[in-house]
Amino acid sequence: MSGQHPSTAHATPSFPWQYVIGFILSLVLTVIPLWLVLDHVWKPTPLVIGILLCAVLQIFVQLFMFMHFTHGDGNGPAYQTVILSIGFFFAIIFIGASIWIMSFGYQVQ
Amino acid sequence: MTTTAHAPAENHHGAGHIHVDYPDRPVEYQTEDGALKILGFWVFLATDLILFSCLFATFIVLRSHVDGGPTGKELFDIPSFVAETFILLTSSFTGGLATFEMHRDKRNRVVGWLIVTVLLGLSFVGLEVKEFVHMAMDGATLQRSAFLSAFFTLVGTHGCHVSLGILWMTGIIIQLVRFGINPITARKVFIVNMYWHFLDVVWVFLFTVVYLMGVM
Amino acid sequence: MNPIPHWGIFITEPMILGSDVMIVLVSVAIVFALTKFRKWGWLWREWLTTVDHKKIGIMYLIAALLMLFRGGVDAELMRTQLALPNMTFLDAEHYDEIFTTHGTIMILFMAMPFIFAMFNIAVPLQIGARDVAYPYLNAISFWMFFLGALLLNISFVIGGSPDAGWTSYPPLSELGFSNGPGENYYLLALSISGIGSIATGINFLVTILKMRAPGMTLWRMPLFTWSVLAACILILFAFPALTVALALLLLDRALGAHFFTILHGGDPMMFINLFWIWGHPEVYIVILPAFGIFSEVISTFSKKATFGYGSMVFALMAISIVGFLTWVHHFFTMGSGADVNTFFAIATMVIAIPTGVKVFNWLFTMYRGRIRMSLPMMWAIAFIPCFAIGGATGVMLAVAPADYQYHNSYFLIAHFHQVLIGGTVFGMLAGMYYWWPKMFGFLLNERLGRWAFWFFNIGFYVCFLPQYALGFMGMTRRIYTYPSGLGWTVPNFISTIGAYLMGIGFVFMVWQIIYSIKYGERDLTGDPWDGRTLEWSLPSPAPHYNFATIPTIQGRDAWWLAKQGELSKADFLPAKDELKPIHMPKNSGRPFILSLWFFVLGLGLTFGVVPMDVIAGIGIAYCLFRRSFEYDTDYYIPVDEVIHTESALGRLQG
Structure with missing residues (x-):
């Protein structure tokens, strides 16, 4: 075994x-x-x-x-590298764009 | 490859009732199901990343909305959050060591390192609760200002993740003691450690964006 | 959070009392029927505990049709109220509740389960898999959706429905302005079903990436499967934003936080920002699978391969990425500034390009094809002009300065109904007619279906084209009545007639289904439409293990190529000596019970009943704990049983 x-x-x-x-x-x-x-x-x-x-x-x-970010199961690509990269991309977009969009309210305390 | 069916509890060394599909792979990937679940957990982490990014966005937008109340600079206790950071970094390391020993099939060492990780996690949560209570005693509560609502929610969501991780890891320690290292328990150890390292990544940003930029 | 309301809420209003009586009568009738025909065991074994994607797909479909009925009734009530000026059919409060539940139900509890029905029914069969990657999680997804939907639907009779609009903007949705349980129902129902949606996104992404039959490379995947892949990417990165928006609003309401309040530095605009980070991708989540269905249907019923397969895939992927960069166009009037509005306006217009590519590809697929006008094809063809108009008005709305005129007017209402009905609903109906024989083993009656089609389509244009005009005439959304003399009466009256025609179309559809259950033509071939993709190589309905042996795929539209003699058809039929025991997941009742605990938790949080929450929390934890310690989760179907099933179907070779 x-x-x-x-x-x-x-x-x-x-x-x-x-x-x-x-x-x-x-x-x-x-x-x-x-x-x-x-x-x-x-x-x-x-x-x-x-x-x-x-x-x-x-x-x-x-x-x-x-x-073990780049390790896969050895059968096909390690898809998590693509998926997490897209995730980081959108995380940056959401944070950056929210700051930009909401910056009109900077004078609010 | 298929072993005959036993209840796992009867087969102390593991692979009872486990159909090993790929004996040449690392132990956590040896079943088809295990390989799928590890990839699925990566995908889940991507969604959790987005969840935290939305909380971070909210915090950053609202961080100056203190409503005349206490600011981060007044509230954050540097030794306390630095201690939390080092404890969590160390626990990520000890969790990694558990994965390392799992690949060497050393059951008792895996259990040992996981117990150390859980204890470090508990002390982290303890420090965080103490910090929260301290702040609340000073009148800096969730209801005081938008900044504090965002602070408690962001840091608290991370704390809830850590607490859940502690319960989860404890469950896996029990299973390791009962069933030993087999493709199923190995997959569980691998996944819970992915989760734990991920929480460390989130904490690094809490440390930087919330605390360091708060006391700047 | 909120005190338990007085029990008088059950009987104060005739409308609510009527609903109470109806619910009790229907429940008693169901319980009586199940007991009389001894069907409790059948219900539990075959449906409540199933982890089979085909059965889960059927349950999603039934739920979606029920919710289409509920949301449709809401629509008819609203159109009746607006048919003439100064109507008193509904009062303002009921009108507010009804437009809120109409929008919420149609998007989250009709469109979402409808696309998930199609995911479940078609994807594993199209890629040559025996089930999804996580069948147990798939069952959890369904029951979380179902009980979330139930939680929202009981709000009308217990405590009052939400009435702050389906978008639930603060400060109106904050405790100070909506202090009944309705808003809590909304937040919790959406959160619970949202967990299910994220799980479905993970499940199908991994299924498509890892469980394709040997030889089925990404570039050989059917376009519907591609569209599901794109929709899953959207679900994964959009739904967490909704979770956060809802959770923060709940914290405001339940614990007195100040995220979106006016006091203490809260900023209501942040909710709107988070909501639309999810909300805009959401419309692509429900439209992309429809695009996939149109690609399948148009190619099958034109007997041609889809024109421009590669550009179709790139268009899907482009939409799924750029779709995340357009959300501000829902609140241009917030006044973020010219630079912000310009960026998001241009990004919105850019989306029209890949969408246009797809429309031209469908037209070129039909060009010189041998077109058969069956029901799925009729809905697909009806979609094209409808979506073209909706897309054009969408680009008009995307022009930020002009949007200040159209914003929240009936022009907007007409636009999004045109793309959501003309796109998603037409697409899902096309898919339902297309895969119905595969699900149930019989065809739906064509003649009644045509009546339904024409009533629904003509009704659609009669209903919504006048609303564009009403928008230009200044009628804003969410008003419950209007005075005479504004010139709004005639278009509103015409619009209401259209809504009734659509309602008649739906009745024909129900009649068609009931009639066909009794008299429908059996599908004995498994391939009633002369299809191209793998699901048509199986009998209808497919055996519960789907494929006795997994075929090796040697080309795009491999089943079609095999029928043309270009590939061996024998690859798609099981050979006796190649059969092996089939590994299958065991059924489990826990997904249902776990979701019931979530329902109890939601109800407890809605009314602020702490003991209920504690008990439900323990129940949830216990279910998760039991699952973690469960090692006996699967079994093998012996070869003899597979031989028996396949011989009975007349498919076994050798």
Whole structure:
């Protein structure tokens, strides 16, 4: 019953390097924006761009290091890469466009 | 490949009644059903992503609508949300380690890492509840202003997701202890960890957009 | 949230009292009939617990037709009230309730289940699958929809219907202005059925991506399946926005939050923004499957392959993406500014291009084809001019400065009925007539169907063309009466006559179905229309495992090619020595029970009865927990049984 055991065809390394590197990267990408905000070195606009950039990089760390984003079942394409990419596209559209559309009400407190 | 039918409970090591379609794949993908469910869960995560994006859009539009009440800068306690962030990042890592050990067929280690993940999740939820109670005691309630309605709803929806994840993971730990690692329990471990990592992604944006930009 | 209303609500109004009596009588009659003919077990085993996509599709179809009746009655009541000036047939309050339930039911509880009926009936058969990817979830989707629909429908007799319009804009829909349970019914019914819709979107997307027969590449898929794929993408990325809009409004009402209130910094416009992020893609969700049906029907009844298959696919995909970038055209008058309005106006006009491509492709498919005027083809042909007019008026509305004139006038009402009836309803009726033999094994009577067709079509134009004029004359939507002397009387009267003609058309349709159940011609071939796609290679109705052996697909419209002798027809018939045990999901009663708990939860939240919510919450959690610990979910049909079934159908080879 090979089915009961993980197959040898997908040999797993004995130390979880991928997860450890991912974890370290995620810590670094959290500390950097925290430091940028608390230290007030940058002006607001570059600061916001900087910390959002770190957050976007964090998505990639989680997706590629932890979530096996590009792995499929080996039968046909890994469709989730397409579907989630469309999802991120629409998420950005909905947030960005809502801010744009609703900006007429900025004076409302 | 088909084993004869047993109740899973009788077959301690797993594959009773499980028809393995693809023995050469990683264990979570070995049944047709498992492969379909993993893809389906990815699609579900895409819908959940849209759900959070709408909540984020609402929060960003309403974040300046404080109605003369408390602002994020006055309310957010930096050590507290930083602690929450590190706890959740660590739990995402330990959840990943559970998947790693699952691929090495180490049942007890998988269970161990999942228990660590659940405990970290509980401490995260505990800190968040404490933060919410603290704010409410200071008069910063859901009913105070549009900003606070949006804040509690956005962060609270994430907190509800985490709480649900804790219950779910606990159920899977019980199944792992009872049935061991087999294509079905492996698929469940894989999926619950996808969910958990996804919640980490959402939290990173809460940390950045709500908290860091709130105290800027 | 709201105190439990006085029980007097059941008897205050003659109209409500009448409905109460009707509901009690019909329920007693159903219970009596089921008991007398000993059908309780049959109902439970064959329907309430089924996970078979074909039966779920039939249940969706029945529900959609019932809701078409309910929404249609609402429409007739409104048109009667508006037939003449100063009518007192309905008072303002009832009129408000009725236009709200009419819109809500027609979009969410008629159009949605109708397209899901078509998804379920056709998609697995067209792609050579034995069921959908998640049959158990499919049953949950249906029951969540069904009980959500029930929750909205009981509102009229228990506590009062919602009356803030189907769009339910705050601040009118906030607690201060709508403090009865009606608005809560709306929010909860839509949330519950919305869960089902998202699950259906996931289910069919994965089914189409992963469960196609060997050899059926994406470029060999039938166009209906492509249209379902496009609609699923729309469902997945649009419905969560509705969930959020409804949930936030519920928080405002139930917990005193301030998302959309006027006080404490709330912004009602944000609801409108979120609602239409869902709302505009929603109209494409219900129209794209209709486009798919037209492609199937026109190609089959012209005996030609669809002209421009590739451009059809690109048009579907383009609509499903660009459809997400047009939502502001529902509220140009909000005044977001010229730049915002310009962007969304242009995006809206861009949509007309792929739609136009599709219309020309259908015309070119018919060109030099051998056209047969059967019922599905009649509805498909009637769609083209109807949709062309609706599309043209849509482009007129898309011109942002001009929209300030048309906004919320009867011009708009005429426009969207023209595209939703002319597009979605005609499409779904074409699909119903087309796949009816596949569902039930008999054909619908052609003669009665023609009467229905002509009454409905002529009635349609008589009803809605005058409304364009009324819009230009200044009549706005949602007014319950109007004075004489404005010149509105004649067009309104004509419009009401049209609505009655459509009603007569519907009666003919019901008569046609009842007549055909008794006297309809049996479909013994499985292929009554000389079809092109895989579902017509199966007997009607298909055996519950669909395909005894999964065929290998070697071309687009493979079944047609096989009938023409270009491919081997033997590929589509099972050979005895190739049969294997068939893996099937087991039936389960839990989807029904789980959805019942959601219904109880919805009712409890509507009236703010906390113990009811707690009990329902425990019930839901228990159902989910039991499912997680259930490992015995499937079984195998032995080869002997397959041989028996297939020989009885005369299909077995070797």
